[in-house]
Amino acid sequence: MSHIAARIAAAVPADAGEIARLEAACFSHPRSENALREEIAQPERYLLLVQKRQGQLEGYVGLEYVLDEGYITDLAVFSRCRRHGVGTALLRELERRGRALGLRFLTLEVRPSNAAALGLYRGMGYWEEGRRRDFYTSPREDALLLTKYL
Secondary structure, three states: OOOOHHHEEEOOHHHHHHHHHHHHHHOOOOOOHHHHHHHHHOOOEEEEEEOOEOOEOOEEEEEEEEOOEEEEEEEEEOHHHOOOOHHHHHHHHHHHHHHHOOOOEEEEEEOOOOHHHHHHHHHOOOEEEEEEEEEEOOOOEEEEEEEEEO
16 A cells, blocks of 8 residues: 555545635635535545645545446645645545445546646546536636546
8 A cells, every 4th residue: 555545534524624725726616615514524425635744635536426326526636746646546545435335437527628637537547438518617618528437
């Protein structure tokens, strides 16, 4: 087990503030601390985070699932922690937990212009299954639908 994988845990409501700060640094439409706290409390959703090292959150990934279908809601890593295996470790753990839940697949949306994210997902076996026109705003852009069958 890598040193990063050893620090992955499910988020608890007290983590919502740090996750909100990470979203504000990464997303054009971040969620509020209260919205994240509510999401963490829902049984069919969970967020995994890389535990703080030296008091700092490094990244998180979110999952929503219905029956045997999994939807990756977000993956965010602070810029100072990118290219160090944080995103890969989070996805591997999410896939492991998805298999344990009996999910058939995981799917997500990503901006076609997000080359780093596309490289990560494609490198881990996620393939393009479709496109949502004008899905994103600020700036307006389509979303690629990527899926990995478990």
